[in-house]
Each structure stands twice: as C-alpha cells, then as structure tokens.
Amino acid sequence: MEDRLTLSNKFKMLTYALMAVGVVSFALGFVFDAERTWANYLLNNYYFVSLAIGAAFFAAIQYITQSGWSAMFKRVPEAMVAYLPFAAVFFLILYFGMHSVFEWTHHEVVSHDHILQHKSPYLNVPFFFARIIVFFAAWIILSKVLRKFSLKEDEVGGMLYFEKSEFYSKIFIFVLAFSFSLFSVDMLMSLEPHWFSTMFAGKSFMAGVLHASSIIALIVIILSKQGKFPLLNHSHLHDFTRYIFMSSIVWGYFNFAEFMLIWYGNIPEETSWFVHRWHGVYKILFFANIVINWAIPFLVLMPRKSSRSKLFMIPVIILLIIGQYTELYYIIWPATVHEAKFGLLEIGTFLGYAGLFSWVVGTTLTKASLVPKNHPYLEESIQHHF
Amino acid sequence: MSKKYILGVFDDEATLVDAFEKLKDKGVMPVEVYTPYPVHEILEGMPIKTRITHAAFFYGLFAALGILGFLTYAAVIDWPLRYGGKPFNAFPSFIVVTIVATILAITLLTLFTFSARAKVFPGKKAEIFHERATDDKFVMVFDEEGIANESESLKAILTEHGKIE
Numbered sequence: 001m002e003d004r005l006t007l008s009n010k011f012k013m014l015t016y017a018l019m020a021v022g023v024v025s026f027a028l029g030f031v032f033d034a035e036r037t038w039a040n041y042l043l044n045n046y047y048f049v050s051l052a053i054g055a056a057f058f059a060a061i062q063y064i065t066q067s068g069w070s071a072m073f074k075r076v077p078e079a080m081v082a083y084l085p086f087a088a089v090f091f092l093i094l095y096f097g098m099h100s101v102f103e104w105t106h107h108e109v110v111s112h113d114h115i116l117q118h119k120s121p122y123l124n125v126p127f128f129f130a131r132i133i134v135f136f137a138a139w140i141i142l143s144k145v146l147r148k149f150s151l152k153e154d155e156v157g158g159m160l161y162f163e164k165s166e167f168y169s170k171i172f173i174f175v176l177a178f179s180f181s182l183f184s185v186d187m188l189m190s191l192e193p194h195w196f197s198t199m200f201a202g203k204s205f206m207a208g209v210l211h212a213s214s215i216i217a218l219i220v221i222i223l224s225k226q227g228k229f230p231l232l233n234h235s236h237l238h239d240f241t242r243y244i245f246m247s248s249i250v251w252g253y254f255n256f257a258e259f260m261l262i263w264y265g266n267i268p269e270e271t272s273w274f275v276h277r278w279h280g281v282y283k284i285l286f287f288a289n290i291v292i293n294w295a296i297p298f299l300v301l302m303p304r305k306s307s308r309s310k311l312f313m314i315p316v317i318i319l320l321i322i323g324q325y326t327e328l329y330y331i332i333w334p335a336t337v338h339e340a341k342f343g344l345l346e347i348g349t350f351l352g353y354a355g356l357f358s359w360v361v362g363t364t365l366t367k368a369s370l371v372p373k374n375h376p377y378l379e380e381s382i383q384h385h386f
Numbered sequence: 387m388s389k390k391y392i393l394g395v396f397d398d399e400a401t402l403v404d405a406f407e408k409l410k411d412k413g414v415m416p417v418e419v420y421t422p423y424p425v426h427e428i429l430e431g432m433p434i435k436t437r438i439t440h441a442a443f444f445y446g447l448f449a450a451l452g453i454l455g456f457l458t459y460a461a462v463i464d465w466p467l468r469y470g471g472k473p474f475n476a477f478p479s480f481i482v483v484t485i486v487a488t489i490l491a492i493t494l495l496t497l498f499t500f501s502a503r504a505k506v507f508p509g510k511k512a513e514i515f516h517e518r519a520t521d522d523k524f525v526m527v528f529d530e531e532g533i534a535n536e537s538e539s540l541k542a543i544l545t546e547h548g549k550i551e
Contacts, residue, residue, distance in 0.1 A: 256478075256481065259478065260478045260479070260481070260482070263478050264470075264472075264478070264479060266470070266471060302443070304439075385426075386426075
C-alpha cells in the first residue's frame with residue numbers, strides 16, 4: 001500500500017506566509033519591545049517543543065504497550081518529533097535573550113540574594129546551556145534511531161525492528177521523564193527562581209502529552225478529510241479521544257493538586273507564585289485554564305457518541321490548542337512582561353511558529369509511506385473495532 | 387419454574403455467531419446468551435441497550451452537587467469555624483472530599499440500580515439454564531412463548547449448528 005502524501009502548493013505557500021508573518025512580527029517586536037519579544041520567543045519555543053515531546057512519548061507508549069490500533073497512524077507522531085532539531089537551534093539562540101527573561105542570569109541580582117546564590121551551582125548560564133545541549137542531543141538521537149527502525153521495517157519487515165523499537169522506546173521514556181522534568185523546571189519554573197513546586201514538572205509533562213495527543217488526532221482528522229487514511233473508523237477516533245480524555249484528567253488533577261496543597265499549606269515562599277497571579281487578567285486565566293484544559297474536554301468527550309465523532313472532537317482540539325497557550329501565558333507573562341499585554345506581536349509569532357511546525361510535519365510526512373508497511377500490528381490496526 | 391425455554395448449546399464461537407445471525411434474519415431473538423467471554427457480534431446484535439451509564443452520570447452529578455452543598459452548609463452556614471487562617475468557605479479543600487465521596491456514591495448507587503433491574507439480591511436462588519453455561523459452552527436461551535410460531539424453524543437451525551436441550 002504505497003500511499004505517499006504530497007503537499008499541495010497552497011499548503012506550502014500558506015506555511016511560508018505564516019513563517020514570514022512570524023519573522024516580521026519578531027523583527028518589529030525587537031524594534032519596539034525586545035523584552036516582550038523574548039518572552040514570546042520562549043513561550044512559542046516551549047509550546048512546540050512540548051508538542052514534539054508529547055508526540056515522542058505517545059509513539060514510545062504505543063511500542064511499549066504493543067498497541068495494535070495505532071499502528072496505522074504512527075507516522076504522524078514521528079513527523080511531529082522531527083521538529084526537535086529546529087527547536088534545539090531555537091533554544092540555543094535563546095542565549096541572546098537570557099537577560100530579558102531569566103532573572104537569575106543577572107549577576108547583580110544574584111549577589112544580593114542568598115537564595116539565588118544557594119541555587120547558583122545549578123542555575124547558572126554555562127550549566128543551563130550544557131543541559132539544553134545534553135537533553136536535545138539525547139532526544140534527537142533516540143528519536144532518529146526510532147525513526148530509522150521504523151523506516152527499515154517498511155523495507156525488511158519481520159519482528160526484528162519492532163522489538164528493537166520497543167526496547168529503545170523503553171529507554172526513551174525513562175530519558176524523557178528525567179530530562180523533560182528538568183527541562184520544564186529550567187524553562188518555566190526558573191522564571192521565578194525563588195519559587196518551587198514539585199508538581200510542576202509532572203504538570204508540564206502532562207500538558208505536553210495532552211496537547212500533543214490532541215494535535216496528533218487533529219492531523220489524522222485533517223489527513224482523512226483529504227482522503228488519506230481511508231480505513232480510519234470510529235473506533236480509532238474513540239482511542240484518540242481516550243488519550244485526550246485521560247491526559248486531560250491527569251492534567252486537571254496535577255494542576256489542582258499543586259494549587260490545593262500550596263493554598264492549604266499557606267507557606268509564604270510557595271504562595272508567592274499564586275499571589276502574583278491572583279489579580280486582573282491572570283486570575284481570569286487561572287480559571288480559564290481549568291475550564292479549557294479540563295472541564296470542557298471532560299464533559300464533552302465523556303459520552304460514547306461524542307467521543308467517536310469528528311464533529312465534537314475538532315472544536316475540543318481547537319480549544320485545547322488555545323488552552324496550552326493560555327497556560328504558558330499564565331506561567332510566563334507575570335514573571336517576564338508583568339503587564340498582561342496581548343496583541344499582534346503574540347498572534348504573529350504564534351502563527352510563525354505554527355507555520356514552521358506544520359511545514360516540518362508536512363515535509364516529514366511526505367518522506368515515507370503514510371501508512372507504514374510491514375508493521376506487525378498493521379492488520380490489527382486496520383481491523384480495529386470495538 | 388413454569389415458563390418453558392428452548393436452549394441452544396454450542397461448542398465454539400463461530401457456530402454460535404452463525405446461528406445467531408441466521409435467527410436474527412428470521413426475527414427470532416434469544417432472551418439471553420451465555421458465553422465464556424464477550425462475543426462482539428452478540429453484544430452488537432442483541433436488542434438490549436444499557437442505560438446504566440446515563441444513570442451513573444446523573445448519580446455522579448447529583449452526588450457531587452449534594453456533597454458540595456452539604457459541606458458548604460456545614461462549614462459555612464450552620465457552624466462557621468475559623469481554622470488555619472482559612473476563610474469559612476474553604477472551597478479548594480472541599481473538592482477532594484467531593485471527588486472521593488462522589489466515586490463512592492456512584493459505585494453504590496449503580497450497583498443497587500443494576501441489582502434492582504437485574505432482580506439480583508443476596509440469597510437468591512440461581513437460575514441455571516444449562517449446567518455448563520458458566521463453563522466452556524456457549525448457550526442461547528429462547529423463551530418458548532414468544533416464538534411459538536417460529537419454534538420449528540428455530541429448532542431446525544439450532545440442530546444444524548449445535549444441539550437443543
């Protein structure tokens with residue numbers, strides 16, 4: 001079944017146009033408000049890296065659990081993971097904007113602050129970038145290895161590459177659990193270096209899984225509207241919804257647990273983060289996050305009928321795309337920009353990244369047969385029905 | 387028991403499903419099918435649709451609202467007590483209790499609903515149609531009254547695929 005995706009010129013032009021919008025808004029942003037532009041830069045980088053990591057996690061879990069249903073769609077998470085090398089470059093460029101977003105990079109601030117001095121063996125610029133390089137190297141190497149196995153399997157067949165993939169997936173999720181936790185602490189929690197929360201890494205990781213699985217479902221739905229995946233049926237959609245539903249509940253649980261314990265414990269160094277965000281727009285965003293990322297997916301996707309229909313899934317997924325943005329905005333803005341500014345700069349940069357991300361996903365999808373061949377569980381995936 | 391039943395006993399899934407489909411075309415439906423494991427075609431084919439999920443959802447909804455209401459009444463209206471520097475309406479701390487108690491309420495209420503609908507109660511004498519129905523046999527149960535005019539063709543199909551008892 002050789003079924004390659006070809007990108008239409010319209011799609012390519014659209015992604016180039018979006019990238020151009022992104023570049024222009026960055027350029028103008030640096031002219032008018034450099035600090036806010038760097039905050040945007042960090043937010044969008046983190047946003048799309050969390051999607052790529054979530055997709056990598058999704059793909060790895062499918063191997064480890066030997067899931068049959070998803071065998072047909074495994075090219076989609078693989079294509080999303082292909083964004084990682086781009087993200088690596090972007091995160092290294094963050095070096096030039098360090099001082100705008102990370103308070104702990106200022107020597108004069110650290111020298112007057114005992115807590116930051118105490119944390120400085122971990123939070124210092126060289127070690128920070130060493131971590132970025134190590135994490136991205138590990139992620140890129142492991143994901144390339146898995147991708148290579150997956151392509152080899154198309155040619156050779158048999159169980160060999162499946163078993164190899166399963167083994168490397170096991171390594172990958174351990175690496176991910178450790179490295180992405182530290183990564184989210186570096187990128188988001190260290191924006192307010194005095195504050196700490198042990199739930200934070202788990203919550204960020206779950207947010208990545210939640211939004212990545214919804215984007216995977218969205219890409220599959222879009223491709224099926226284009227006539228690809230003719231064998232997609234309601235049972236597959238139901239399984240995608242289960243991932244969204246499950247991770248949405250876990251995210252809601254982590255988010256609430258973090259807030260509830262801090263609220264109940266009422267210790268000043270912990271509550272400061274929330275007190276900082278308990279006014280104006282941020283207070284609205286606090287509740288909006290819970291509604292968008294948990295309440296609405298939970299209620300809408302609960303009945304069997306709606307969890308099997310594209311009609312209900314698409315609006316929820318679009319809402320979740322906004323949900324990840326509002327969550328990151330809620331975390332990053334009070335620490336960096338302080339005022340809740342939102343305008344063309346934010347929209348433009350987000351569109352730019354979205355264009356790049358879709359371009360990467362699109363071109364990676366064209367490089368291999370859209371439906372994998374010789375996957376041991378392919379037949380099960382095609383027959384999937386419950 | 388005064389009611390008369392016709393049983394079809396089958397050795398494997400394929401013959402059961404085959405007979406089931408043929409009878410379905412004729413409009414003859416078994417009242418119950420016993421299988422050692424869930425058989426997909428039977429689940430889809432039987433004209434029984436459960437409404438217990440809807441019941442469970444509304445139990446959950448009312449339980450959650452009721453428990454939240456009770457906690458608010460107890461801690462805010464009836465006996466306001468200030469502890470730990472918290473406001474009377476310590477809403478976040480109510481949620482954990484609500485989640486746990488809602489799960490308990492849903493479990494018990496759906497269990498009771500199911501038992502009432504299935505007419506199961508402690509100490510009930512088991513209705514056993516065929517002594518190997520809970521073992522490795524596939525058993526279809528037909529109500530003789532409901533299919534009086536079709537019983538000949540039913541018996542023919544059943545003997546063709548398995549056996550009647």
